[in-house]
């Protein structure tokens with residue numbers, strides 16, 4: 235990982251809304267996984283992009299293939315979920331929405347339902363152990379698996395929303411943006427929305443998705459992941475911007491991920507500035523803190539130093555993220571109170 239963030243950013247209470255479970259595995263946990271499966275011959279360079287390195291989005295997606303081989307049993311998933319939650323808590327994250335794609339592994343007998351139930355069990359254990367973090371879960375639809383699997387995933391998410399006692403709150407559409415077209419997923423996304431699942435959709439992560447974004451914005455989603463190419467200055471359109479603004483759909487913005495994954499040329503060119511200057515709700519997130527070697531506190535520090543944000547502005551940014559979350563009303567209220575009570579020690 236790069237240099238840890240300064241203490242203000244570490245102590246700042248934070249909300250993480252865009253974190254893919256298998257992309258969030260730390261070096262220490264990865265060591266453990268690699269040592270459990272030496273026959274796979276995995277090197278760290280295959281699962282993380284270190285300081286100063288860049289890779290195309292396509293190359294980053296190769297890393298997930300390797301990681302999935304390392305995480306293929308209930309035991310692995312429980313260990314990874316608990317470790318990732320613990321690391322976010324240690325970084326000052328008070329509310330986390332984790333997302334992950336249900337996966338079946340015939341070799342180990344893992345089913346998609348077991349996969350998600352195991353993550354939920356990890357979330358429960360962290361709570362029982364008294365970790366100072368509230369965690370909710372979004373079931374992810376990987377666009378590479380097509381519309382039929384998407385529909386099955388929505389059914390699973392619906393079931394689990396009911397049985398998980400409020401842990402499962404939404405659905406994510408993610409996966410390689412070059413694969414498939416969003417129109418194929420509209421029926422599944424609509425069904426999810428109708429049954430009360432919140433929608434967090436990756437939109438315009440690459441330049442060629444204008445038409446897809448127009449369509450998916452009609453649903454509309456409750457939050458947008460990345461939205462890198464929505465605005466006209468980068469080949470999007472005013473109509474897309476207007477729709478996002480009219481519906482006040484928050485953006486989940488991941489600076490390091492976009493720069494290391496080469497979808498944004500440099501930090502100062504990140505679309506955070508465009509949306510932030512419009513006063514639009516923006517939430518800083520890590521995306522894949524393991525693959526991109528970052529932490530949420532670093533993302534806040536990076537945004538502050540790149541865009542000249544005062545500590546007060548950084549505080550407001552982290553506090554406003556609460557209202558963009560899918561937490562139920564009383565939890566949002568409790569989190570807001572928490573921010574008030576933590577303020578004196580952060581600004582000490």
Ligand SMILES: CNc1ncnc2c1ncn2[C@@H]1O[C@H](COP(=O)(O)O)[C@@H](O)[C@H]1O
Pocket residue numbers: 254255256257294298333334335374376408409410411436439491495521522
């Ligand atoms: C870099 N930007 C990104 N854009 C789109 N999808 C991404 C992503 N980063 C991660 N994922 C999605 O999350 C999966 C890994 O975590 P889980 O196995 O689900 O926990 C990837 O396979 C991909 O589908």
